[in-house]
Amino acid sequence: MKEITLNVEGMSCNHCVNSVEGALKNAGMTGKVDLASNTVTVQYDENKDTVEKIKETIEEQGYDVV
Numbered sequence: 001m002k003e004i005t006l007n008v009e010g011m012s013c014n015h016c017v018n019s020v021e022g023a024l025k026n027a028g029m030t031g032k033v034d035l036a037s038n039t040v041t042v043q044y045d046e047n048k049d050t051v052e053k054i055k056e057t058i059e060e061q062g063y064d065v066v
């Protein structure tokens, strides 16, 4: 397993947290949002998932990975 922390803009409340964490979970990854620092920390299987897939999953929810 690998872990990456991404800076994400636009997350402001629990709804955002649930959207991002839920989308990552549906994609088979484990994400944890930190609203205070506007970051998402994701644990993923590097044999199955890529950073690009993580970014796309977050951006599909309407947030910007910066």
Ligand SMILES: [Cu+2]
Binding pocket: 011, 012, 013, 014, 015, 016, 017
């Ligand atoms: Cu929100």
